Amino acid sequence: MANTLAELIFIPAPGVGHIMSTVEIAKVLVNRDQRLSITVLVIKPPSVDSGSVIAAYIESLAKDNMDNHISFIQLPQDETLLTHDPNDPMFFFNVFIPSHCKYVRNVVADMSSQPGSGRIAGFVIDMFCTCMIDVANEFNVPTYVFFTSNAAFLGFKFYIQTLTDDMNKDLIEIQNSDTEISVPSFVKPLPTKFFWDLVQTRQGLDCVLSSVRKLRKVKAIMVNTFLELETHAIESLAADISIPPVYPVGPILSLEGGSGAGKRFDDDIFRWLDSQPPSSVVFLCFGSLGSFDEVQVKEIARGLEQSGHRFVWSLRRPPSGDQTSIFPSDYEDPGVVLPEGFLDRTSGIGKVIGWAPQTAVLSHNAVGGFVSHCGWNSLLESLWFGVPSATWPMYAEQQMNAFEMVVDLGLAVEIKLDYRKDVFNPEAHNTVGVVTAGEIESGIRRVMEDNDVRTKVKEMRVKSRSTMMDGGSSYASVGLLIQDFITNVTCSS
Numbered sequence: 047m048a049n050t051l052a053e054l055i056f057i058p059a060p061g062v063g064h065i066m067s068t069v070e071i072a073k074v075l076v077n078r079d080q081r082l083s084i085t086v087l088v089i090k091p092p093s094v095d096s097g098s099v100i101a102a103y104i105e106s107l108a109k110d111n112m113d114n115h116i117s118f119i120q121l122p123q124d125e126t127l128l129t130h131d132p133n134d135p136m137f138f139f140n141v142f143i144p145s146h147c148k149y150v151r152n153v154v155a156d157m158s159s160q161p162g163s164g165r166i167a168g169f170v171i172d173m174f175c176t177c178m179i180d181v182a183n184e185f186n187v188p189t190y191v192f193f194t195s196n197a198a199f200l201g202f203k204f205y206i207q208t209l210t211d212d213m214n215k216d217l218i219e220i221q222n223s224d225t226e227i228s229v230p231s232f233v234k235p236l237p238t239k240f241f242w243d244l245v246q247t248r249q250g251l252d253c254v255l256s257s258v259r260k261l262r263k264v265k266a267i268m269v270n271t272f273l274e275l276e277t278h279a280i281e282s283l284a285a286d287i288s289i290p291p292v293y294p295v296g297p298i299l300s301l302e303g304g305s306g307a308g309k310r311f312d313d314d315i316f317r318w319l320d321s322q323p324p325s326s327v328v329f330l331c332f333g334s335l336g337s338f339d340e341v342q343v344k345e346i347a348r349g350l351e352q353s354g355h356r357f358v359w360s361l362r363r364p365p366s367g368d369q370t371s372i373f374p375s376d377y378e379d380p381g382v383v384l385p386e387g388f389l390d391r392t393s394g395i396g397k398v399i400g401w402a403p404q405t406a407v408l409s410h411n412a413v414g415g416f417v418s419h420c421g422w423n424s425l426l427e428s429l430w431f432g433v434p435s436a437t438w439p440m441y442a443e444q445q446m447n448a449f450e451m452v453v454d455l456g457l458a459v460e461i462k463l464d465y466r467k468d469v470f471n472p473e474a475h476n477t478v479g480v481v482t483a484g485e486i487e488s489g490i491r492r493v494m495e496d497n498d499v500r501t502k503v504k505e506m507r508v509k510s511r512s513t514m515m516d517g518g519s520s521y522a523s524v525g526l527l528i529q530d531f532i533t534n535v536t537c538s539s
Contacts, residue, residue, distance in 0.1 A: 051081040052167035052535045055154060055182075055537035056192075059172040060091035062334060063423050064100050066300040067194045067270055069116070074298065074514075076115040079528045082167075087153060088148050090121045092127065093136070099334075121149040124323070129166075135244065136325065139253050142179040151181050158185065165535040168265070176260040188265040188534060190527075195422045197271045197279035197294065198450045199242070201231020204289055206245060207258040217251055229277040233454040239464050240445040243357050247256040255422070262288065268527065270422065273519040274346040274509040275429070278454070293523040297426040297510050301405050315358065315397055316410065323355055324415030328490050329407050329433075330359040332419040335469045337364040337374035338513075340383045343478055347388045349486025355494050356395045360402040373471055376400030403489055407423070408433050412502075417461065420444040425451060432507035434458060434500050438481070440467045457503055459496060461489030 054062065054075070058068035065088070072084045103116055158166065169182040170190045182189040193200050208217040259349040261267070268399035270295045273280055283292045319327065331347070332338075338346070343361065350357050361383075362374030375454040379439065379443045380398050381389055389398065404424065407413060408431045416428045425447060428435045435458040437448035445466060450457035462481055493499070513520040 052083070052165060052531050053157065054082060054084045054167055054531065055157075055169045056084055056086045057089070057150065057169065057175050057178050058086065058192075059174040059411045059436075060100065062103065063421065064101055064172055064174075064194050066103065068170075068192060069366055070268075070298045070300050071268065071295060072116050072468075074295070074524060075383075075528065077093055078524060080533075081503045082115065082117065082528065082531065084116045085153075086116065086118045088118055089143065090120060090123055092142055105179045114199075119153055121146050121153070126159065136249055136253060139174060139257075141484060143175055147177055147181050150178060150377065154181070154185055154191065167184065167531040167534040170268070173261070174257070176257045179260050179263060182523060189263075191261060191264050191267045193267055193269045196229045196269070196447065196450065196464060197269050197276040197283060197292065198229075198424075199446055200267065200292070200453070201271060201279055201283055202229050202236070202242070202443075203254065203258050203261070204283075204286070204444065205229050205231070206251075207255050209476055210255055211259075217245060221246060226373055230282040233278050236446070236449060237464075240449050242443045242446060243441060243466065250374070261432070264290050266291045266293055266527070266530065267295050268295045268523075270298045270426070271514040272296050274513055275455070275506060276450075277370065279450075291530055293527055295520050295523050295527070296532035297430055297514070297520075299405070299427055299430060301409075301427075301430075307367065308518070310401065315399060315402075316406075318397060319410045319412040320413040325410050327356040327358055327410075327412045327496055328353075328415040328417060328436075329402075329413050330357065330417040331402055331404050331407070331424075332360070332362070332417075332438065332484065333421050334423060335372060335374070336419045337362040344385050345483045346486055347385050349490065350396065350440075351388065351392060352483060352487040352495075353490040354395075355490055356412075357392075357490075358399065358402070358407060360400065360404075361398050362400065381494045401403040402480050405431075415490065417493070420448040420451070422447055426510070429457065429503060429506045429510050434493050434503040436461045436489040438462055438489075439465055441469045456499065457506060459489060459492040459499055 056068055056072055058065045068086065072086065076082050076084060088104065101528065127142055127145055144355055154166065167188050168187055169178060170192050171178045171189060173191055173193050179189045206217055210217055221238040224239060226237050228235045245254050267290055269292055273294050280292065280294055282290055350359065361377065361380050363377050365371050377400065405427055408427055409417060413433055416433045416435045417438055418424050418428065418435045420437050421444060423436060435451065437458050438461045439445045439448040439453055445464060448463050452460050452463065465481060468532055512518050515521060
């Protein structure tokens, strides 16, 4: 591109949510400054179903006439690695992603040799791709991280490394004591039972600590959050001179199509929502990996019925457990797992559906509450649309997200904070047993009726939108980053 001055290499982790967020921040950057050009290097995930979802998403971008300042290159794969269990997180972080370093090296070398191309201003890598820092160093190019979760969680990662390396604490031992830890990026002491599941085993902790040590060496960290939402966490990160500069650039959201590219949805649901009073419907949706066994499904149904509130429930069938997939699917007949007569008794006030286009449902003015697994993208979407959440975390850092939203920020209500499910081993039992109909009913009533939380969420809705506009804090952060990218190439010329 003739007017390109600075080329950025984006390397997202091979997960749908990570790639979608990466594409959205890429759009923000090139829309702000046409001197930037971005090449997204796509790592094809080891599991077939994940790969097909990502391929469909990228194909949908091409059909939507993606900005010609953003291009995609799919990296080759080491076929010998595909004999391993694709759902093993340690294999994924320690072997699979690092195996792509050689392919990234080849692509960047080829780009650098092309006449007329812009100078490479930096690598922008996912928080799970810190092995790529070494590749960037080989080309004498600075590395930036795009952190797809929140600032409080980023602070947690840095703090556990400080506890381990500088204070000689045994994090596994601390967690086994079932205590609370004062983490600087959280307002209130954080119970160890909410810690990220990856740091709860010795092997996982070692992997995380190695990654965080590398993270301290990057030039800057872009976080998908905004100052008005996580003021305490962002200020705590800025106060620690051992942490690279942190730029809140969010909320970065994929509001059009998203991971449902190619999926069909029953428009009757939207026609039904059109006929409901404003803010009267609670929406239950548990993310791309969220599903429950029949016992838990029946408790959810009873809780919904007892609450008396209108609802739309995205009910998914659990994966088979044969390791061919970790993704749920839709029931042909959801009645087989629901209490007898439930669908008939609730036919006038509720809809049980399969996969749902989450942002489209959340944006409907009939939706007034959201029962969520607390993935960070989902929580940002709920705030963007001004819909309060009831927390039901499942895996990864979602328990910590839920804790921050309920306890630190008062922007959500609790169904559970400590629910945890092993999505990589669907046969394993969750750690807190069955969430009862009474707990679910109580959470739904509070998310639909607690005026204090509803008011705070409506106020945050306004802030989440204004921060991305000219004069907003995230708008300013993006401007500083662009200035830094341009400086990288102009000063080295």
